[in-house]
Amino acid sequence: MSTKKFLLQEKDIPTAWYNIAADMKNKPLPILNPKTKEPLHAEDLYPLFAEELARQEMNQTDAWIEIPEEVRDMYKIWRPTPLVRAYGLEKALDTPAHIYFKNESVSPVGSHKLNSAIAQAYFCKKQGVTNITTETGAGQWGAALSFAAKAFGLELAVYMVKVSYHQKPYRRSIMQSYGAEVIASPSMSTRAGRDIITKHPNYQGSLGTAISEAVELAMQTPNCKYTLGSVLNHVMLHQTVIGLEAEKQMEMAGEYPDIVIGCFGGGSNFSGISFPFLRHKLNEGKDIRIIAAEPASCPKLTRGQFQYDFGDEAGYTPLIPMYTLGHNFAPANIHAGGLRYHGAGSIVSQLKKDNLMEAVDIKQLDTFNAALLFAKTEGIIPAPESSHAIAAAINEALVCKEEGTQKTILFNLSGHGLIDMAAYDQYLSGDLSNHELSDDEIGKNLNELEHLI
Numbered sequence: 001m002s003t004k005k006f007l008l009q010e011k012d013i014p015t016a017w018y019n020i021a022a023d024m025k026n027k028p029l030p031i032l033n034p035k036t037k038e039p040l041h042a043e044d045l046y047p048l049f050a051e052e053l054a055r056q057e058m059n060q061t062d063a064w065i066e067i068p069e070e071v072r073d074m075y076k077i078w079r080p081t082p083l084v085r086a087y088g089l090e091k092a093l094d095t096p097a098h099i100y101f102k103n104e105s106v107s108p109v110g111s112h113k114l115n116s117a118i119a120q121a122y123f124c125k126k127q128g129v130t131n132i133t134t135e136t137g138a139g140q141w142g143a144a145l146s147f148a149a150k151a152f153g154l155e156l157a158v159y160m161v162k163v164s165y166h167q168k169p170y171r172r173s174i175m176q177s178y179g180a181e182v183i184a185s186p187s188m189s190t191r192a193g194r195d196i197i198t199k200h201p202n203y204q205g206s207l208g209t210a211i212s213e214a215v216e217l218a219m220q221t222p223n224c225k226y227t228l229g230s231v232l233n234h235v236m237l238h239q240t241v242i243g244l245e246a247e248k249q250m251e252m253a254g255e256y257p258d259i260v261i262g263c264f265g266g267g268s269n270f271s272g273i274s275f276p277f278l279r280h281k282l283n284e285g286k287d288i289r290i291i292a293a294e295p296a297s298c299p300k301l302t303r304g305q306f307q308y309d310f311g312d313e314a315g316y317t318p319l320i321p322m323y324t325l326g327h328n329f330a331p332a333n334i335h336a337g338g339l340r341y342h343g344a345g346s347i348v349s350q351l352k353k354d355n356l357m358e359a360v361d362i363k364q365l366d367t368f369n370a371a372l373l374f375a376k377t378e379g380i381i382p383a384p385e386s387s388h389a390i391a392a393a394i395n396e397a398l399v400c401k402e403e404g405t406q407k408t409i410l411f412n413l414s415g416h417g418l419i420d421m422a423a424y425d426q427y428l429s430g431d432l433s434n435h436e437l438s439d440d441e442i443g444k445n446l447n448e449l450e451h452l453i
């Protein structure tokens with residue numbers, strides 16, 4: 001009988017995260033102070049982030065960073081996650097390709113985000129921090145951090161974009177179930193929030209405003225730090241447990257992937273699945289294709305520009321060297337698949353610039369088509385975000401069929417979609433369509449960036 005799932009033991013949970021920056025010939029460019037345009041050092045980030053996380057952010061020399069025992073203990077709740085051979089999907093596609101997926105949807109919060117949330121909460125706690133803050137849009141990061149904060153005895157305040165707070169109540173309930181305080185943003189609890197409410201009493205909030213509120217609260221509260229769920233180098237680092245486990249599991253399956261695929265928002269799950277495999281390409285010249293799958297309505301890697309830009313809409317963060325659509329870019333309202341972030345982190349951007357990876361953009365209706373085929377053949381309703389990776393994997397499998405080649409394809413299932421059924425409802429009732437983004441729309445935002453540096 002053929003094996004469906006490749007399972008590791010708890011003792012196989014990785015003991016170190018993989019820091020790809022150490023192995024990169026062209027290092028990522030430094031992040032800059034937006035006022036002086038000087039490179040930032042780890043110490044400059046200490047007021048905002050836990051010190052160990054700030055050091056991880058800047059580390060370009062150590063390829064391996066030990067995972068503390070306390071973090072590995074927490075990982076045991078759901079790790080190691082299964083590697084699954086998608087026989088059902090292969091059969092439906094009638095492809096000679098072998099398709100595998102790493103199932104990160106089995107975490108208690110339903111996505112990969114807990115891999116970094118646990119690590120970030122741990123390093124805050126270890127430093128004597130008592131309170132943490134963050135912002136959340138749809139709520140996946142907020143949900144993960146709520147459990148992580150509780151696990152390490154930290155108080156968490158989550159600023160949730162007001163429109164999501166009211167329209168997507170279930171992730172709010174999840175955060176509250178874990179004991180987090182969830183505040184609709186803009187709120188009266190910060191100066192940034194009060195200013196906006198005074199000017200626009202009915203403002204429904206944005207991620208930019210929520211970030212300013214979370215940062216302001218962190219800076220003004222003693223023993224309080226701010227946390228972020230993607231984009232930054234230390235988040236990519238923590239997520240490499242995904243690919244490190246997958247590497248061992250592919251060995252159990254007796255195969256090595258020709259193609260590794262992850263969906264791409266800020267880059268954390270993509271980096272997690274792909275960096276450990278990319279290291280064989282960097283260090284041993286292994287022939288392997290690494291593909292980031294992004295939405296056609298938010299195509300920073302395929303149609304953005306490589307340059308310094310702010311990490312957030314409001315322009316509070318350091319300047320980050322990245323492929324970007326401009327920090328003012330907002331995907332069309334019709335877009336329901338997540339992955340709405342305007343840029344890519346500095347490591348991924350450098351890798352893309354050096355042609356060590358590829359990117360593809362996927363149209364909205366193709367992602368939902370792929371999601372339903374996956375659900376019907378493999379039983380798991382995928383997160384709309386993850387469906388971009390599934391669609392890209394299907395495209396590659398169909399090329400194999402056309403060419404009669406038998407490639408091995410590995411993609412990351414970053415999460416399940418059971419709390420995102422509103423997006424499926426929209427699709428099933430025919431309310432979604434593809435959105436064509438014009439060059440003019442992209443150019444308009446990018447032109448505004450020219451004065452930044």
Ligand SMILES: *Cc1c(COP(=O)(O)O)cnc(C)c1O
Binds near residue numbers: 111140230263264385
């Ligand atoms: C947040 C999220 C993403 C996008 O974020 P990345 O940092 O690009 O991984 C993708 N999939 C799921 C399930 C998510 O929750």
